[in-house]
Amino acid sequence: xxxxxxxxxxxxxxxxxxxxxxxTDRKKTLAxxxxxxxxxxxxxxxxxxxxxxxxxxxxxxxRFRVIGRxxxxxxxxxxxxxxxxxxxxxxxxxxxxLLELSDQPAQNTKLGD
Amino acid sequence: xxxxxxxxEKQQAAxxxxxxxxxxxxxxxxxxxxxxxxxxxxxxxxxxxxxxxAAVVKELRKEGQIDAAAAAAAAxxxxxxx
Numbered sequence: 001x002x003x004x005x006x007x008x009x010x011x012x013x014x015x016x017x018x019x020x021x022x023x024t025d026r027k028k029t030l031a032x033x034x035x036x037x038x039x040x041x042x043x044x045x046x047x048x049x050x051x052x053x054x055x056x057x058x059x060x061x062x063r064f065r066v067i068g069r070x071x072x073x074x075x076x077x078x079x080x081x082x083x084x085x086x087x088x089x090x091x092x093x094x095x096x097x098l099l100e101l102s103d104q105p106a107q108n109t110k111l112g113d
Numbered sequence: 114x115x116x117x118x119x120x121x122e123k124q125q126a127a128x129x130x131x132x133x134x135x136x137x138x139x140x141x142x143x144x145x146x147x148x149x150x151x152x153x154x155x156x157x158x159x160x161x162x163x164x165x166x167a168a169v170v171k172e173l174r175k176e177g178q179i180d181a182a183a184a185a186a187a188a189x190x191x192x193x194x195x
Contacts, residue, residue, distance in 0.1 A: 003159070010156050017149040018170060019177035032176055036169045040156070043165035060141075072140065079137045086130035093163045094134060094154055100167030102141035109142045 011036050050092035056099055063106055071111055144174075 015021070015032045023029070057080060064073035083091065131151055138145045145153070153170070157163055 007156070007159060007161070010152055010159065013152045014149070014156070014170070015173060017146070017152060018173040021177070032173060036173060039169040039172065040161050040165050043162055043168070045162045045164040048163060076137070076140050079133055079140065083130070083133045083137070086126060086133065088130075090154075090158050093157045095137075097153060097157060097163035097167050098134070098138050098141050098143055098145075100164055101138075101143040101145065101170060103144060105140060105142045109140055 007040070008033070008037065011040070048093045048096045053092045053096050053099065057095065060099075060105070067106055069106065072105075072109060075111060 011033055012029075015029060015036060019032060021028050021032065061073050061076050061080075064070070064076060131147070131154065134154065135145070135147050135150050138150055149170075153166060156166055
């Protein structure tokens with residue numbers, strides 16, 4: 001029960017951070033919260049395979065180099081190396097999450113950002 | 114109970130990890146701000162599946178875009194009436 005309450009709190013924060021629904025639109029906020037909770041609790045995704053995630057990250061770095069974006073590849077590799085010192089059991093999951101949300105980094109990432 | 118110094122060190126380490134992950138998310142062009150990323154990391158640490166969470170974030174973004182478009186349309190209709 002405590003777990004669910006904590007999860008509901010985090011989902012509410014997520015809805016507020018990602019959408020631009022005005023706080024007065026309580027109905028819409030509740031609908032988003034319920035739909036997000038459903039998506040999180042009832043899904044058919046497998047557990048993260050950390051080796052697969054590592055392979056994907058290496059592949060991405062290689063891709064950056066192949067298309068001539070060496071500075072991006074270097075920056076990416078540096079951050080991954082820095083993360084090694086802070087690795088815990090959730091790190092592969094977080095990286096999997098970031099890979100899922102990545103949006104054509106080879107074409108669209110601007111290093112100045 | 115951990116000593117206060119221990120806690121501060123752990124908090125700093127966690128902070129640094131979030132900083133690095135935010136930089137990685139920027140390099141991957143994930144369109145995540147630091148606050149959203151921190152919430153998502155907390156959710157993953159609470160056992161939420163990362164792929165399911167990513168799907169939820171994408172869905173919420175779509176909802177947000179629909180809402181923003183509706184708000185813009187309503188604003189332009191009001192402006193035209195005046």
